[in-house]
Amino acid sequence: MSAEVEEMLKRFQTYKNIAGIIIVDNDGIPIKTTLENTQTVHYAALMQSLVVKARQVVLDLDATNEFTLLRMRTLTHEVILAPSDDFYCIVIQKPSD
């Protein structure tokens, strides 16, 4: 497991109210997770489609640009997608009360 993945995992684990962290390679394969398997596979597949769409939208607007972070707030959680060169990190955060 690359040092970069470990580093990213450690960084996000310091965040408050973390419900789960998944590290996914650019093919959508989860390589590290704090969730159980079914949830991991489900999140990874869905977030992969969102990461691909976000990358495409940004490139379409400006081919020299890249998306560096995506935060999606829902009624129940906040999901953070942090891309890196070879993988991206999914952080699921419960709203702070």
Add this chain to the structure above:
Amino acid sequence: MSAEVEEMLKRFQTYKNIAGIIIVDNDGIPIKTTLENTQTVHYAALMQSLVVKARQVVLDLDATNEFTLLRMRTLTHEVILAPSDDFYCIVIQKPSD
């Protein structure tokens, strides 16, 4: 123009470093914009596909849930997508120096 749209526009115009604001109906048709036409149409079409994908991903994970805000940071800007019932707002923000 509904009061709700005007209200949302006013709220976002108070944000700092605003590069543009577009209000788009749920069919992807821009109904209000601070940008020129070509840019408005381009942003609306692309962000429409991201809003649709975000809604689908959230519903797929939990059919009772909804996405309430999406922030996408890129190398040059931050784009905020704020959905409402009949429309959503695209706010393009320059990073604060």
